[in-house]
Amino acid sequence: MKMRVASIFALAGYSLLIVAPLYLALDRLVWVAGFDPYAWINSLNENYITQGVIGFTFLQAALSTLFTLIIGIPIAWQLGRHKWPLQSFVKSILTMPFVMPSIVAAMGFLHIIGPAGLNIRVDESTWFTTLIIAHAWFNMALVIRFCEPVLSTLDPNLEQQMRLLPAGRTKFGRFRNLWAPLLMPSVAAAACMTFIFSFTSFALVKWITLGDNTLESVMASVGSSAGIKDYMISRNEIILGASLIQFTILLAALWIMSWLQQRRQSLLPQASEAIVKSANRKGWLIIGPGLLFALSPLIAVLWASFRVRHTDSTGTTYTWETSGWEFAFAGTNSLPSGWDALANSLGYAGLTLIIALPLGWVLAQTILDVEKQRPRLARLLDILTMLPFAASSVMIGLGVMLGMIRIDAEFFYSFWPTPVFAHIMITTPFVVRIMLPALRSISPEYDECARTLGIVAWRRFFFIKLPLLWGSILIAGIFTLAMSLGEFGASWVVTRNSDWTTLPIMIDSLRSIPYNTTYTAPAACAISSVLMIITLFLFTWAEKFRPARDGGMF
């Protein structure tokens, strides 16, 4: 198939699967609430449910970004400038939190601060701090991924030259004149992404700061009663207002990030990591606590899955048991078994992979093809494929849900693959972002050389292009699987009226049962452990295929 035909199919598929549901949702909400953006935003301040939400969302996102940079930059510096035993393993552990499902992180932090851990959860004042720390745990990988490649491959001649110049004789001078300007685009890009992810945080906010809401969690909680004519019109306004603010902020952040990414691509003189890196024992003072920080919520989840609480007249005791796991996988009248949730999750992830991977790949190829002739159109397509990034998972979930109501609610609520729509919307932009730099990195000379050797198009594709892209295809595929398996926000909105429980939804459902059995908390941690182990396996597998100088965000 010629790329032109494939591109048309991909663009049509993207419009149908991703743009159309968002449009239908918006159309439905405006149909109920009327077109009055001022009233939408005003409703956020006037309604008792949403008072203070805008301020809280901005404050927690800003503080989370600041704290993430404070802990991420020293770790990135140590990883980039110094040698470590088991270098790639250490880096994998420190960057792994980013791919962990947010609900697993929430369970981990809940256990750390809960009664079986530090026991500080009873004090409400610790919730906000815990949320900021959890966001930093989640996003420090972004700082490492953005900054470490710049640090680890920068030609040491630059620093040596700077040392010999008056402006670089002191450490501060070198920081001001060399490192700060070189690292600033990467640090700022990481800060933008951290801000975006903290701004749209859902699972961590829902579970760690009970009662406090971000725009994202507000949309999720009022979403179920939206889109119905003459019913709770203010809730439709709240969703529209929150979406408008969120979309504007996220689009601005993405635009800044895209601009910074272009600046990052300016060619820096590079050298081999072996020349750049030196030993530094004192660095363990940073890397050691960093490793502990990265691992502790995950260890806590596994630990908590075997700790069962017993309360009687003499007090509360914890015992080591496997009954949490048994409870999780047995199923009850109100909950499906862990096996059902696992089967659903794997089914959805597989289906998402089959559709999102080729769709994202062809979209990336289309952008690249158009780029040469019509750069403005390519930029527009690039932004269009990033649209779901600016829409957040809950907004996407609402889009699918309201789109379903608009088309045929009965059919879609009984249609098993329905959540896949949301998963495709969420994962396709990631595939595009992974495949686009990979496609760009293939020198056109390879194809030209093959053509002068008389190799026909299909052989060039299978024997030249495919093997050169293999690593990136695997990373994109594994990332799609991991993202789909751990997806919580959109699935929570789409599937709560159905029986198709996924692993993250089951964790949420188990934790939502108000301690009527002693097994719900360990059962939630048991399911979290399953999700964590699958994600860990996928992540370590993907790391094997990552190109050595990959400075991409994922």
Place this chain on the structure above:
Amino acid sequence: MLECKELSKSFEKELFTGFNLELKPGEIIAITGPSGCGKTTLLRAICGLETLDSGTINLDHVDITNVPAEERGIGLIFQSPVLFPHLSVQGNLLLGDENGDISTALEEVGLSGFEKRRVESLSGGEGQRVSLARALLAKPKVLLLDEPFSSLDEDLSEKLVQDVRSILKKSDCPAILVTHNKKIAGDFADSVISLSN
């Protein structure tokens, strides 16, 4: 026989206009000229990687002006060796001819025993020799060489010029070399054409 008639091409400026060339079987021609005069574009147009503004190219009396690059039977050696990093030396050579005699091809370019070597372990000169062996395995009707010696040091360049010339003559393969180095052009080719700005 390769015949180029009235070839013209311009990008932002005129690169070449009314360019004519006749390359007889077994003949080696060098085209020299300063940087930016359109030497590389001319080669890329001859092998079909660039389209021409006007003019015709005939190969063995057949008009190939609009024939895709992969169907022309014209080989090209790039300025820097283009070797596929996911394949070994042998894998790269098999792209030229699936049933080709790899060890003989390597022996001809002075790289016996290099079959299993990874391409990133090759030096610049070795890489160019592998490119040459691969191009010859494809049995091109004409071989084009785009400054393949420019990135090598002087001694290696001189040796490779002689080696490649004798291999081409031995295989009776007509060739066009473009270079800005008049000495290399003189040493390598039977005749030299100068392309000016």
